[in-house]
Amino acid sequence: MSAVERKTRRREVVVTADAWTRSLGHESTLDDVTPITRVRALRRKRRHAKAEPPILVGDLVASKYRIERVLGYGDMGLVVAARHLQLGFLVAIKFMRPEAQSESRAARFFREARAVARLRGEHTARITDYGSPDGGAPYIVMEHLEGIDLKALVQRRGKLPIEEAVGYLIDACKAMDEAHRVGIVHRDLKPKNLFLTHRPDGTPLVKVLDFGISKLTETAEDEHASSTESGSILGSPGFMSPEQIRDSKQVDARSDIYGLGAVLYYLLANDYPFSAISVSDLLEKILHEPPHSLRDRRPDVPAAIEAIVSRCLQKDPSDRYPNVKELMDALRGALEQKEQPSTVLRDGVVGARLPAVVLMASVAMGALLARCAPYSACMFRDFAVRATSSAP
Numbered sequence: 001m002s003a004v005e006r007k008t009r010r011r012e013v014v015v016t017a018d019a020w021t022r023s024l025g026h027e028s029t030l031d032d033v034t035p036i037t038r039v040r041a042l043r044r045k046r047r048h049a050k051a052e053p054p055i056l057v058g059d060l061v062a063s064k065y066r067i068e069r070v071l072g073y074g075d076m077g078l079v080v081a082a083r084h085l086q087l088g089f090l091v092a093i094k095f096m097r098p099e100a101q102s103e104s105r106a107a108r109f110f111r112e113a114r115a116v117a118r119l120r121g122e123h124t125a126r127i128t129d130y131g132s133p134d135g136g137a138p139y140i141v142m143e144h145l146e147g148i149d150l151k152a153l154v155q156r157r158g159k160l161p162i163e164e165a166v167g168y169l170i171d172a173c174k175a176m177d178e179a180h181r182v183g184i185v186h187r188d189l190k191p192k193n194l195f196l197t198h199r200p201d202g203t204p205l206v207k208v209l210d211f212g213i214s215k216l217t218e219t220a221e222d223e224h225a226s227s228t229e230s231g232s233i234l235g236s237p238g239f240m241s242p243e244q245i246r247d248s249k250q251v252d253a254r255s256d257i258y259g260l261g262a263v264l265y266y267l268l269a270n271d272y273p274f275s276a277i278s279v280s281d282l283l284e285k286i287l288h289e290p291p292h293s294l295r296d297r298r299p300d301v302p303a304a305i306e307a308i309v310s311r312c313l314q315k316d317p318s319d320r321y322p323n324v325k326e327l328m329d330a331l332r333g334a335l336e337q338k339e340q341p342s343t344v345l346r347d348g349v350v351g352a353r354l355p356a357v358v359l360m361a362s363v364a365m366g367a368l369l370a371r372c373a374p375y376s377a378c379m380f381r382d383f384a385v386r387a388t389s390s391a392p
């Protein structure tokens with residue numbers, strides 16, 4: 001390695017180590033909660049500051065992926081972009097953070113990865129590989145996505161236009177519909193796990209990330225870790241269903257329907273359904289209080305869409321949509337209703353009648369002209385006569 005390369009690599013290593021430290025600080029999730037928990041996260045971040053980063057920029061993973069840069073960090077660990085040495089394409093590799101590592105947890109991590117790898121829909125981020133190097137952090141390899149996650153998008157742009165937000169949610173619903181049909185429950189649906197990217201033809205599409213991965217952080221052996229003690233919650237309390245708070249092992253697809261509703265609320269309101277001053281306060285509200293009215297925060301949201309979000313956020317799973325397909329149909333119906341005034345003139349009901357209306361108007365105008373024709377002719381003749389007679 002040349003001196004220049006060594007220098008560059010040392011600088012990148014610092015960036016990587018810093019990102020790893022931040023991932024250990026859980027900033028992203030606690031960001032979703034309150035300033036108090038953020039302070040606690042910072043303290044923990046300092047405690048973990050000496051932890052070894054799992055991987056360095058320039059390192060090789062499984063003798064085939066060269067790490068290029070850090071993409072982000074979350075509850076589970078660190079996500080990096082890496083290049084496949086032989087084929088040259090980019091992948092995203094997610095490494096488990098050290099305290100999330102245990103043999104059984106890694107086994108579950110990989111079992112989930114294998115299940116998700118079988119999903120074929122275009123709205124699910126592909127998992128293509130996984131591994132567990134000797135003494136190293138277990139990792140999964142995913143397709144690398146160009147774009148932005150929906151949390152970052154809302155932070156950048158604020159409340160999204162209604163059609164856009166609902167469109168993104170319908171994309172997520174398509175992924176969840178396929179997953180639920182084969183028995184996979186996501187359990188950590190949140191804006192950061194929905195990624196806005198583009199198809200090769202440039203049309204936008206949302207992909208769901210981190211399927212099933214959250215299961216690892218919320219299983220029996222982690223119960224003490226996901227206790228209600230502030231700051232030690234794993235997962236994303238802002239989007240968590242009441243039943244998941246009570247017992248994360250008992251959740252089914254309807255818990256994801258809650259998550260989808262909470263995500264739509266966030267995209268439309270740029271805010272969470274519940275505001276709280278601490279994690280325990282937040283959990284208490286999710287369990288027992290109704291969410292903030294969406295239309296108070298975003299008055300132009302149609303009542304039909306507010307009603308859909310509200311049904312998703314019901315405390316009792318049996319009061320929610322029974323499956324994602326029904327939620328999707330309701331969203332499409334609400335969009336159609338909303339679009340009616342504008343489609344009316346384009347291609348809607350009146351649109352179909354428009355040629356008939358024009359035809360009738362032309363016939364009436366023609367008849368009128370025909371009746372007036374003799375007078376017009378006289379007027380024209382008079383004018384012509386006057387014009388000629390006044391000519392010098």
Ligand SMILES: Nc1ncnc2c1ncn2[C@@H]1O[C@H](COP(=O)(O)OP(=O)(O)OP(=O)(O)O)[C@@H](O)[C@H]1O
Pocket residue numbers: 028029071072073074075076077078079092125142143144145146148149188192193209210235
């Ligand atoms: N496949 C990918 N392609 C491109 N960027 C990605 C990919 N996966 C994740 N990222 C980026 O990495 C960031 C961190 O992702 P990560 O999943 O670790 O965070 P998180 O969702 O907050 O945590 P967790 O899912 O563990 O609860 C994401 O916000 C996203 O920007």
Ligand SMILES: [Mg+2]
Pocket residue numbers: 074192193209210
């Ligand atoms: Mg994620």
